[in-house]
Amino acid sequence: MKITLKKNLVIAALVAVGAIGWVAASGRFDRSENKRPTVSVTVNDSPLERQSKMSASFSPVVKKVAPSVVNVFTTKTVRNPMPEITPFFDDPFFRRFFGSPFGDDGERRQPRTFKERSLGSGVIVTKDGYILTNNHVVDGADEIKVARDKDKKQFTAKVVGRDPRTDIAVLKIDAKDLPSITFADSDRIEVGDVVLALGNPFGIGQTVTMGIVSATGRGGMGIEDYEDFIQTDAAINPGNSGGALVDAEGRLIGLNTAILSRSGGSQGVGFAIPANLSRSVMDQLIEKGKIERGFLGVRIKDLTPELARQFNVPDTTSGALVTQLEDRSAAAEAGVHSGDVIIELNGTPVKDRRNLQLMVGRLAPGDKVSLKVLRDGKEKSFTVTLKEMPEQRLASANNEPGNNESDALNGVTVGDIDSAARSQFNIPDRVKGALITDVDADSASYEAGLRPGDVIQEIDHKRVTNAAEAVEVSKHVKTKQVLVRFWSRGGSDYVVVDEGKSK
Known part of the structure; x- marks a missing residue:
């Protein structure tokens, strides 16, 4: 059974949060200026010295790297659906002890919402506060906090950008003179190289484990769209997501991301995203605000x-x-x-x-x-x-904590209409627009009735003819309610998507 680290994060996060009692605040990345920042990281791509004798202690390496690895705490609102009605609810004795799914007026109760707290790790890559982590650590988060392990100082984190296809996210905190990590050339690593994994497993605090590079170029795991993993037997557990995998000189070679396990814990088969890939994605997210492939x-x-x-x-x-x-x-x-x-x-x-x-x-x-x-x-x-690449996610470039009020059609993924799509969904040649390829089930768009296979023709009274136009128009919608005209199953229709009712 394949397990990405987020699948087991919820229970661990709740235990960790209860122990340290943090309070999160929302953040927003300022994009008021057209000019985007550039980023400068430290890189040491010299070959690893493999002929030297193995050190009796990696303490000097850990002391150098540990300050660059941070804890990432997130909260998000989760909708708890009501269970299906069963015949037991007709039994007064049963309802006396377990309650009824209906209110006093006989109407079905609305599903409740609650705050889900999760944890992960991150790596400081610049002195002015850019941090690399996994997309699945911050995906859907309403609030993000970053904490240094040594002094427990906490910062509000802002999402600069996310790339679900590689599971990479870039955060920014308002700080200076931070201890940033040094990148290695991950293309030069070899099977058998000693590695150290640093992170916050199960929320117990910063932890270091040691292993070797077990394999390179691992893929076909079904975890991400673009898989080129470094495999290691260094212990990686829930909470390590987004943490550092470094070589024997303390240089970043990968971001710990996933494990293959039958138990949910480490069984010696862990995977990390190569540092070169992480750096390439990070540069584009910071400098362009999106990934162009x-x-x-x-x-x-x-x-x-x-x-x-x-x-x-x-x-x-x-x-x-x-x-x-x-x-x-x-x-x-x-x-x-x-x-x-x-x-x-x-x-x-x-x-x-x-x-x-x-x-x-x-x-x-x-x-x-x-x-x-x-x-x-x-x-x-x-x-x-x-x-x-034609497929794009609506409003994903600004998909940040605390920013839902200005994102039109959150949770909708669109692509251009090609011949295969027209054949699959029976879309006539006369129909132009942006093809919906995916809709999050807990989004306002899904509740309004938008589904994969529908074609968005207008957003906020503005016509769209392809995916890029739909993305651009959605960025400029200023209201929580947006009128959408779409084609579906042989005809066009209108719906109002109310982001104010987002679950």
Whole structure:
């Protein structure tokens, strides 16, 4: 059973919060100016000295790193649904002791809400207060507090940006001269390197565990969209999410993120997001306010031995098989066909589908890439100008604690309408707009009736023809109630989404 650390955070967080009695306050990141800040981190990418004898103590390393690792506490409002009605509620004896799901007037009681407190860890990466953590640590939080372990000093944290696809979030606290961590080049780590994991497991306080790099490039776990994990046997437990994984010199090589466990606790199989990937995502979130990823516009699958024989691919060649191309996609415009096997990107061999996805995802829209494919057993080369990944989350760039009142259509994910979507949802060619690909079940939009497969045509009386326009219009809605015109199942309709009633 795969377990991401957040799944077991709730009970641990409640115990930890009761013990230290913190009080959270909401924060808001100031975006009043168009000019976004830049960030400067400390990097030491020199190779690790692997020939030296193992130290008898890592105390000097811990003393250097520990001040940069902080505790992250969050609260969010959770709606507790009423249980389904059972025949027992017709029994007066049962209702005497357990109550009725109905009020005195016979109306069904409304589900109650309560505050859920969770905990995690974070890493200070700049002296002026930028902090890296996991997206799942702060996702949906109304309030965030950051506390240093040594002096217990607490700060209100503001969400600068989040990237659910890599499970990375960037926080900011108002402070100066903080002890920031030094980054290593995580591409240079090797299996067998000694590592230390620092974090706040179960809320008991900062804890250090030791292990080795068990594997690199782990993926296919179903935890995130972009998986390129460092695997370690250093003990990682709930509460370690967002904490530091450092090498024997105390340099950050990864963010502790998930475990594979049958018990819910550490069983020697932990995963960390590589520091290079974390830094790349952080830079974009701080400097651009969003993540821009290159997009080939192909549907691909792993090349099995059986498929390789059918497409005349040599046994020694790896790659990713193109099964479908999106209309007017970057790959289609360059001349790539279904049935092509992509074997190289910018001169780097493609190992499999996941490897190609990672390589393209690290590039930016507008980048020109060289693509080598096998078609009918013969090599062909193309120059492809990448486009931008179409799916975007409405108002996600400003998805911060305490900011729900100004976010229109919170919890709605949209994408552009392609041929596959038109076929799947029977959307006529005349229908233009932003395709809803996901709606959070506890959002105001869901309560209003918006569902995946619907097409948003207008927001606040303003017409939208694609996902980017829907995102942009939603950013400028100033009221809690917003009128939405949408197409669904053969016709258009209007609904009013009331963010003031968000659960």
